[in-house]
Amino acid sequence: MTAEQTYWDKRFADEGELWGKAPSPSAERAARLFAVWEAHSVLVPGCAYGRHCAHFAHHGFHVVGVDNSSVALEMARRIAADEGLAVDYMLGPATKLPLDSGGTDAIYDRALLHLLNAADRERAVAEYFRVLRTDGILYATYFSDQDAECGHGVEVEPGTFDAKHGRPAHFFSEGELREQFAGFHVSVLRLISETEDHGGTTHDHVFWELIAEKEG
Numbered sequence: 001m002t003a004e005q006t007y008w009d010k011r012f013a014d015e016g017e018l019w020g021k022a023p024s025p026s027a028e029r030a031a032r033l034f035a036v037w038e039a040h041s042v043l044v045p046g047c048a049y050g051r052h053c054a055h056f057a058h059h060g061f062h063v064v065g066v067d068n069s070s071v072a073l074e075m076a077r078r079i080a081a082d083e084g085l086a087v088d089y090m091l092g093p094a095t096k097l098p099l100d101s102g103g104t105d106a107i108y109d110r111a112l113l114h115l116l117n118a119a120d121r122e123r124a125v126a127e128y129f130r131v132l133r134t135d136g137i138l139y140a141t142y143f144s145d146q147d148a149e150c151g152h153g154v155e156v157e158p159g160t161f162d163a164k165h166g167r168p169a170h171f172f173s174e175g176e177l178r179e180q181f182a183g184f185h186v187s188v189l190r191l192i193s194e195t196e197d198h199g200g201t202t203h204d205h206v207f208w209e210l211i212a213e214k215e216g
């Protein structure tokens with residue numbers, strides 16, 4: 001088991017539905033975008049216990065959730081069964097997605113990529129490109145270098161800080177994100193402030209909102 005799996009398994013086992021059941025505010029924008037895009041299938045890498053998978057399933061998309069925490073996926077499957085939602089949950093790393101090439105219309109990444117080290121970020125973005133169909137679309141929100149937490153803790157890689165003892169996070173500059181997604185056509189890249197609910201306590205993050213297409 002990797003250190004990140006141990007960290008997330010323990011957090012989900014100890015704290016349950018960490019961010020509550022409601023999807024993040026930007027998930028509604030993503031659902032509208034995917035509908036305009038005429039997407040049928042939506043992949044949610046780093047889906048955790050499935051609050052965004054449930055959101056997209058309620059919107060009528062065929063949803064695949066991938067996460068490498070078995071504890072999170074156990075919760076996700078139970079919640080989907082309780083709510084009568086059909087979501088395909090798969091255990092696996094974002095760096096080696098258990099999916100065929102070109103079979104996914106849309107990807108929604110909420111705050112996964114910034115948790116990976118530089119080499120794994122490269123691998124994950126290559127996987128996103130591989131599994132997306134031509135003209136497929138990605139909607140993502142990632143920590144920015146404008147976020148209040150940027151610079152806190154030990155810098156374990158350039159721009160990556162571990163302030164949570166075992167959960168380093170990368171804080172992207174605009175140039176880095178453009179470079180990271182150079183294989184895509186980036187149509188939107190802008191800073192947004194969003195409130196994150198941690199089960200009663202809230203705090204704001206300054207995220208990059210990224211919309212990127214896999215052009216033919």
Ligand SMILES: C[S@@+](CC[C@H](N)C(=O)[O-])C[C@H]1O[C@@H](n2cnc3c(N)ncnc32)[C@H](O)[C@@H]1O
Pocket residue numbers: 004008009019045046047048049050051052066067068069072092093094095109110111112115116
């Ligand atoms: C910050 S949480 C985001 C959860 C979810 N996107 C949400 O907003 O509800 C990160 C999630 O990514 C998962 N994760 C971390 N590293 C991963 C990896 N390399 N591959 C797949 N999932 C990973 C964790 O288990 C955790 O569920």
